[in-house]
Amino acid sequence: MCNQTVSLVAAEVERAGIPTTVIVFLHEAVQKLRPPRALWVPFDHGYPLGEPNNPELQKSVLRQTFALLDEPGPPPVLKDYVAETASTGTQTG
Amino acid sequence: MATMNKLSPELRTFLQLYKWHEIDPIPWAAKTTPLSQSRVGLVVTACMTMADQTPFDAGRDENDASIRYIPSDTDPRTLVNTYPAQAFDHSGLQADPDLLVPINRLREMEYAGEIGELAPRVVSLCGHLPKPRALIEESAPDIARLFAGDRVDTVICVPA
Numbered sequence: 042m043c044n045q046t047v048s049l050v051a052a053e054v055e056r057a058g059i060p061t062t063v064i065v066f067l068h069e070a071v072q073k074l075r076p077p078r079a080l081w082v083p084f085d086h087g088y089p090l091g092e093p094n095n096p097e098l099q100k101s102v103l104r105q106t107f108a109l110l111d112e113p114g115p116p117p118v119l120k121d122y123v124a125e126t127a128s129t130g131t132q133t134g
Numbered sequence: 135m136a137t138m139n140k141l142s143p144e145l146r147t148f149l150q151l152y153k154w155h156e157i158d159p160i161p162w163a164a165k166t167t168p169l170s171q172s173r174v175g176l177v178v179t180a181c182m183t184m185a186d187q188t189p190f191d192a193g194r195d196e197n198d199a200s201i202r203y204i205p206s207d208t209d210p211r212t213l214v215n216t217y218p219a220q221a222f223d224h225s226g227l228q229a230d231p232d233l234l235v236p237i238n239r240l241r242e243m244e245y246a247g248e249i250g251e252l253a254p255r256v257v258s259l260c261g262h263l264p265k266p267r268a269l270i271e272e273s274a275p276d277i278a279r280l281f282a283g284d285r286v287d288t289v290i291c292v293p294a
Contacts, residue, residue, distance in 0.1 A: 042221070043179045043261030043293030045154055046269065050177055050259070053274035054289050055161040057282050059175075063291040067138060073154040077162055086141065087222035089292050090239070093230030099239045104248070106290055107169055116160040 048076035062109045064089045078109040078118040101125050155266055172287035175253040179261030180234040180294035181217035189216035190260045199268035202258040210235040221262055222294050234294055253286045261294050
């Protein structure tokens with residue numbers, strides 16, 4: 042249900058002229074909700090940034106969420122989180 | 135991909151039958167300020183409050199759309215989780231509140247120059263709102279006005 046709450050808040054903030062980006066869990070829900078920008082994460086509810094006490098993973102999720110702000114649109118911009126390898130920093134899918 | 139498979143059978147059935155609120159038309163505000171110069175607003179939905187704030191009442195007809203404003207210099211470890219339901223596994227939150235309220239992570243990104251700064255107030259909600267009318271009509275417009283007043287350049291929303 043949080044998928045809907047963050048999407049609806051984002052839409053209203055966006056209507057006020059402020060760009061938004063949200064993290065979401067469920068493809069099924071977000072394809073119907075259609076927030077302006079959303080990053081799907083492959084984690085369970087309660088773990089939106091991946092793992093506790095893993096600041097690099099948490100910031101990786103935040104960076105990819107912010108990166109949606111650079112997408113030209115049109116909305117909705119919906120992308121999946123891509124895991125990064127620790128050794129190279131490259132993305133592996 | 136996260137799926138509904140790991141949710142409780144009751145919640146999974148509820149969500150499969152639930153009529154999601156379609157956003158139409160989809161609003162769109164283009165980014166005009168580089169992220170490294172942006173004031174970033176944060177919205178979290180894990181029913182977190184400061185110790186001296188009124189707890190959320192998530193059991194109130196499942197429709198407590200009220201807002202708690204949390205100063206962004208707050209240590210997330212001092213926040214109180216007032217979400218009584220087990221809609222999500224709380225063990226991660228208990229181990230590391232930044233997992234759902236990433237004030238420290240965003241501060242680190244601020245100090246590293248990745249974002250301009252974290253906005254002065256974090257918006258905290260209860261995300262479990264199957265009847266979102268009060269959210270749509272009252273709380274979300276209030277949040278938009280708050281961020282406009284705080285001259286926020288962009289907003290990131292983190293679910294629970």
